[in-house]
Amino acid sequence: MRVNYLVYILISFLTFVSCKGRxxxxxDDKIITIKGSDTVLPLAQMEAENLMKKNKEISISVIxxxxxxxxxxxxxxxxxxxxxxxxxxxxxxxxxxxxxxxVEETLIAFDAVTIIVNPANKVSNLTEKQIEQIYTGxxxxxxxxxxxxxxxxxxxxxxxxxxxxxxxxxxMDDKNYTSDVLSMSATGAIVQSVSQTKGAIGYIGLAYMxxxxxxxxxxxxxxxxxxxxxxxxxxxxxxSKSRPLYLMYEKGxxxxxxxxxxxxxxxxxxxxxxxxxxVPLK
Amino acid sequence: xxxxxxxxxxKFIEGLLMLSGTITSLTVVLIIxxxxxxxxxxxxxxxxxxxxxxxxxxxxxxxxLSALQIKNIFDQKIKNWDKVGGPNExxxxxxxxxxxxxxxxxxxxxxxxxxxxxxxxxxNKHKGVIAFFSESSLPKxxxxxxxxxxxxxxxxxxxxxxxxxxxxxxxxxxxxxxILGTLWVSFGAVLFALPIGLFAAIFLSEIAHKxxxxxxxxxxxxxxxxxxxxxxxxxxxxxxxxxxQVFDLPVGETGLAGSIILGIMALPTIITxxxxxxxxxxxxxxxxxxxxxxxxxxTIYKVVIPYSASGITAGAILGIGRAIGETMAxxxxxxxxxxxxxxxxxxxxxxxxxxxxxxxxxxxxxxxYQALFALGCILFIITLVINLTVGFVTKGKNQKKH
Amino acid sequence: MYQExxxxxxxxxxxxxxxxxxxxxxxxxxAILFSILAFLIVKGxxxxxxxxxxxxxxxxxxxxxxxxxxxxxxxLVIGSMIFAFPIGVxxxxxxxxxxxxxxxxxxxxxxxxxxxxxxxxxxxxxxxALFVNKLEFGDSILAGALTLGLLALPVVIRxxxxxxxxxxxxxxxxxxxxxxxxxxTTRKVVLPIAFPNIITGLILSIGRVSGETAPIxxxxxxxxxxxxxxxxxxxxxxxxxxxxxxxxxGTNIEASREIAYGTALILILIVLICNILANRLRKYLSxxxxxx
Numbered sequence: 001m002r003v004n005y006l007v008y009i010l011i012s013f014l015t016f017v018s019c020k021g022r023x024x025x026x027x028d029d030k031i032i033t034i035k036g037s038d039t040v041l042p043l044a045q046m047e048a049e050n051l052m053k054k055n056k057e058i059s060i061s062v063i064x065x066x067x068x069x070x071x072x073x074x075x076x077x078x079x080x081x082x083x084x085x086x087x088x089x090x091x092x093x094x095x096x097x098x099x100x101x102x103v104e105e106t107l108i109a110f111d112a113v114t115i116i117v118n119p120a121n122k123v124s125n126l127t128e129k130q131i132e133q134i135y136t137g138x139x140x141x142x143x144x145x146x147x148x149x150x151x152x153x154x155x156x157x158x159x160x161x162x163x164x165x166x167x168x169x170x171x172m173d174d175k176n177y178t179s180d181v182l183s184m185s186a187t188g189a190i191v192q193s194v195s196q197t198k199g200a201i202g203y204i205g206l207a208y209m210x211x212x213x214x215x216x217x218x219x220x221x222x223x224x225x226x227x228x229x230x231x232x233x234x235x236x237x238x239x240s241k242s243r244p245l246y247l248m249y250e251k252g253x254x255x256x257x258x259x260x261x262x263x264x265x266x267x268x269x270x271x272x273x274x275x276x277x278x279v280p281l282k
Numbered sequence: 283x284x285x286x287x288x289x290x291x292x293k294f295i296e297g298l299l300m301l302s303g304t305i306t307s308l309t310v311v312l313i314i315x316x317x318x319x320x321x322x323x324x325x326x327x328x329x330x331x332x333x334x335x336x337x338x339x340x341x342x343x344x345x346x347l348s349a350l351q352i353k354n355i356f357d358q359k360i361k362n363w364d365k366v367g368g369p370n371e372x373x374x375x376x377x378x379x380x381x382x383x384x385x386x387x388x389x390x391x392x393x394x395x396x397x398x399x400x401x402x403x404x405x406n407k408h409k410g411v412i413a414f415f416s417e418s419s420l421p422k423x424x425x426x427x428x429x430x431x432x433x434x435x436x437x438x439x440x441x442x443x444x445x446x447x448x449x450x451x452x453x454x455x456x457x458x459x460x461i462l463g464t465l466w467v468s469f470g471a472v473l474f475a476l477p478i479g480l481f482a483a484i485f486l487s488e489i490a491h492k493x494x495x496x497x498x499x500x501x502x503x504x505x506x507x508x509x510x511x512x513x514x515x516x517x518x519x520x521x522x523x524x525x526x527q528v529f530d531l532p533v534g535e536t537g538l539a540g541s542i543i544l545g546i547m548a549l550p551t552i553i554t555x556x557x558x559x560x561x562x563x564x565x566x567x568x569x570x571x572x573x574x575x576x577x578x579x580x581t582i583y584k585v586v587i588p589y590s591a592s593g594i595t596a597g598a599i600l601g602i603g604r605a606i607g608e609t610m611a612x613x614x615x616x617x618x619x620x621x622x623x624x625x626x627x628x629x630x631x632x633x634x635x636x637x638x639x640x641x642x643x644x645x646x647x648x649x650x651y652q653a654l655f656a657l658g659c660i661l662f663i664i665t666l667v668i669n670l671t672v673g674f675v676t677k678g679k680n681q682k683k684h
Numbered sequence: 685m686y687q688e689x690x691x692x693x694x695x696x697x698x699x700x701x702x703x704x705x706x707x708x709x710x711x712x713x714x715a716i717l718f719s720i721l722a723f724l725i726v727k728g729x730x731x732x733x734x735x736x737x738x739x740x741x742x743x744x745x746x747x748x749x750x751x752x753x754x755x756x757x758x759x760l761v762i763g764s765m766i767f768a769f770p771i772g773v774x775x776x777x778x779x780x781x782x783x784x785x786x787x788x789x790x791x792x793x794x795x796x797x798x799x800x801x802x803x804x805x806x807x808x809x810x811x812x813a814l815f816v817n818k819l820e821f822g823d824s825i826l827a828g829a830l831t832l833g834l835l836a837l838p839v840v841i842r843x844x845x846x847x848x849x850x851x852x853x854x855x856x857x858x859x860x861x862x863x864x865x866x867x868x869t870t871r872k873v874v875l876p877i878a879f880p881n882i883i884t885g886l887i888l889s890i891g892r893v894s895g896e897t898a899p900i901x902x903x904x905x906x907x908x909x910x911x912x913x914x915x916x917x918x919x920x921x922x923x924x925x926x927x928x929x930x931x932x933x934g935t936n937i938e939a940s941r942e943i944a945y946g947t948a949l950i951l952i953l954i955v956l957i958c959n960i961l962a963n964r965l966r967k968y969l970s971x972x973x974x975x976x
Contacts, residue, residue, distance in 0.1 A: 288865065291867070292866065296866075296867070298774065299777055299782055300782070302770075303775045303778035305771055305775055305837065306775065306792065306795045306796040306838065307791065307792060309799055309834050309837070310798055310799055310802075313802065313806065313807075313810045317809065317810060319813075320813055478709045478713065481706045481710065482706070482709055482710040484706050485707055486710065489703055489706060490710070498710060500959055501714050501717055502717070504717060504955065504956060505717050506891060507891045507895060507952060507955030507956070507959070508895070508955075509895035509897065509923075509924045509951050509952075510895065510898075511897055511924055511928045511931065512720070512927065512948045513720075515931055515944075515948075516720050520723065577692075577695045577696065577698075577699050578699060579695070579699035579702050579703065580695065580699075596797075599800075600800060600801065603801035603802070603803065607802070607803015607804055607806065607898075608803070608804075609897070609898040610898060610928060634803055634805040634898065637808075638805055638808075638898055641808075641901075641902055642902070654809070655813070661803055662802060665798075665801040665802055665803060665806075666801070669794075669797055670794075670798075673794060673797060
């Protein structure tokens with residue numbers, strides 16, 4: 001009895017110690033990991049779910065974290081497919097080149113970056129310049145934009161998000177956000193906050209649009225024409241701030257991931273894109 | 283023989299127990315080693331991306347730029363070189379990512395093999411240029427001038443007021459707003475939770491009937507079981523709009539919302555521990571006090587509270603620890619704007635929220651990654667200081683008493 | 685003597701005011717709890733069904749169940765306890781029964797207190813640096829469970845210490861006097877008496893561990909896995925992380941809201957059941973002990 005007790009303690013110690021020595025097992029050939037952008041996350045999960053229903057042999061894990069996370073993981077070889085809501089940065093391209101990796105970027109859908117405000121806000125048109133000025137802190141009150149005398153509360157995503165980068169690069173001329181921008185960890189939180197804060201403005205992917213917030217029509221030609229972001233305007237490029245969503249993988253790995261990529265691009269896969277609320281390729 | 287075995291066994295078990303006894307110390311040491319090893323690395327690095335440089339035209343007299351100046355230049359807030367001690371020349375920005383706007387793909391080459399040529403050309407042509415590109419594309423015979431950027435200094439790290447860890451070309455690592463944000467929110471939380479927690483602890487241990495206590499205590503402990511994410515959403519949907527209305531603010535995501543949520547989360551810790559301590563007051567001491575004619579209330583604050591002071595402080599420590607380190611709930615209700623707070627009615631960004639939100643993006647080993655570990659170090663030091671101070675205070679009190 | 689003096693009347697008034705405040709705030713805290721619970725039940729009750737807890741997520745997490753997340757959380761809780769409970773209890777025994785008063789004891793106590801004060805996100809950072817990166821466990825159950833285990837250690841150690849301290853010294857003296865060794869005394873006399881209270885520590889730490897998000901964020905949690913884990917180097921889904929992602933990510937937040945609150949309810953139910961179970965167990969065991 002007493003000895004049993006000792007043995008138990010010994011064993012638990014030994015297992016603990018022996019665990020330390022083990023190195024990660026080789027990954028199963030059939031398991032494919034998709035990692036990266038939170039924007040693509042719901043889409044990838046849905047596609048993976050349907051593909052696995054059809055093809056019982058494939059097993060797909062979907063892990064979020066942000067576009068940068070996925071691309072880093074691809075570089076480190078801890079994921080087979082990276083999902084990204086932006087193009088590879090020049091920096092990242094150089095890194096892949098240094099690592100002798102040939103990365104294939106497959107365009108799977110588009111997303112229109114949508115500016116939203118509280119439904120009670122009277123302002124419904126903004127020019128690109130005005131949006132930039134709001135987020136760099138130059139305009140701080142809605143009355144300067146033809147609205148009521150109300151402090152503007154700008155909401156942004158966290159810096160790990162591809163949307164954050166995209167918005168900074170394309171809407172703000174690569175200037176930095178002002179420090180008093182409120183950053184939310186997820187798009188859902190932005191929608192929630194904008195819907196309950198009267199002076200709020202935020203940016204989200206078109207797919208996240210709900211009736212509890214109001215879309216802003218944006219002018220890309222200094223106020224001559226204003227365009228509302230919709231699937232249609234994003235498709236025909238009259239709303240020019242639609243951004244590409246990618247799956248990225250190493251070319252040497254293409255045999256393994258091909259089925260997944262093909263499925264995303266198939267008629268069925270593109271139908272899911274539309275269902276989720278993103279803009280299909282065709 | 284048997285006796286020998288038994289003796290050996292005793293020794294063996296004692297050794298084993300001692301080993302286990304040291305586990306916490308070992309863990310703390312390991313945490314210090316790993317945290318500081320990564321975190322201090324930030325001071326051996328430049329805030330610019332590794333392998334990247336900033337260059338200007340040879341005729342430009344500027345030699346050095348601070349991180350903040352560079353940020354303002356690239357934000358187009360500084361538009362002329364004379365503002366940073368250079369000649370009166372308009373600043374022309376060029377980022378390597380946009381170089382294809384100025385040169386055709388044929389000029390650049392298919393694999394950017396002629397990139398260095400184009401860079402040389404561009405920098406030489408524009409007097410006011412400041413260019414940002416990778417070291418590997420630096421031409422061998424460079425016609426421009428590379429700008430010196432200093433390593434990140436501890437003083438800058440602690441005192442700078444801007445936190446833009448992903449800003450290009452030069453990241454801003456000023457943690458002052460984050461430290462202040464964390465402290466404001468946590469002390470707000472404890473200010474509100476400690477008295478209420480103590481009241482409840484006294485009620486539970488000294489006043490309530492056994493039956494009431496048996497119902498209330500598990501209920502209060504249940505508060506600790508609610509995951510912080512739920513608190514976050516509860517706060518976002520209920521408390522944030524409430525604060526906005528009550529104080530008539532433009533935005534409800536404020537330090538106060540964080541403080542209230544954290545206060546609620548710290549309550550069960552404070553209550554459970556101080557109540558346990560109070561109930562451990564020897565019955566004889568209480569009865570002696572009552573027998574001497576003291577009222578129940580007098581007994582509580584003259585006998586029970588002093589006796590359980592160390593337990594109450596322990597509860598408060600854990601409460602503060604929980605508040606300072608709480609991540610998910612704060613992430614969702616405080617707005618996370620990295621500005622220096624002046625009141626609790628402003629959005630704030632705390633250290634844990636920053637780590638949780640940004641660690642995923644920062645690639646292992648990058649400056650940003652190290653900066654986040656440095657934030658972890660700061661968090662660690664803050665909690666260590668609090669623990670040590672309180673430990674010191676309770677010890678001093680106990681010694682005086684005896 | 686029979687006349688009430690002014691002082692005692694004032695005393696009584698003070699007492700009434702003080703007690704009134706204490707009572708009010710105690711119930712106020714309970715009211716907070718109930719408002720949160722009511723909020724969750726109203727929002728999430730509709731989601732809960734047998735399918736909800738036994739099925740995989742479906743239709744982009746807006747339908748189906750949360751089975752893998754429940755399993756994941758259970759695995760993490762068990763894993764962390766396998767590590768933390770024996771070591772924590774042994775450390776507690778060492779602190780109360782073995783080590784003599786002195787700087788070693790003070791030092792260990794100080795370190796345990798410090799460890800308890802370290803924020804969970806720092807454990808997350810540490811777990812990522814040590815287990816995930818340095819020891820190359822990768823994002824895995826092992827890394828997550830060890831991180832959570834370290835987090836739970838101080839709770840287990842503290843409650844063990846408290847429980848052992850509460851055991852009357854006469855028991856020890858009697859046992860030692862009969863010629864039993866120190867370890868025999870501890871194992872046969874002290875531990876059985878303290879056992880019910882030690883169990884409280886276990887339960888408390890289970891409650892803490894099952895709701896933690898920050899430490900598993902970078903060590904084990906996954907958004908969506910098609911299969912249950914097969915080994916300790918697999919990633920798992922976990923309830924708190926699942927709740928976090930489905931309540932903030934996903935394009936159709938409104939549609940997944942119900943599931944989010946359902947998940948929160950399940951999480952709270954697990955904690956509730958744990959607590960009730962613990963209470964029952966404690967009562968049952970302490971009765972059994974009293975019989976001796």
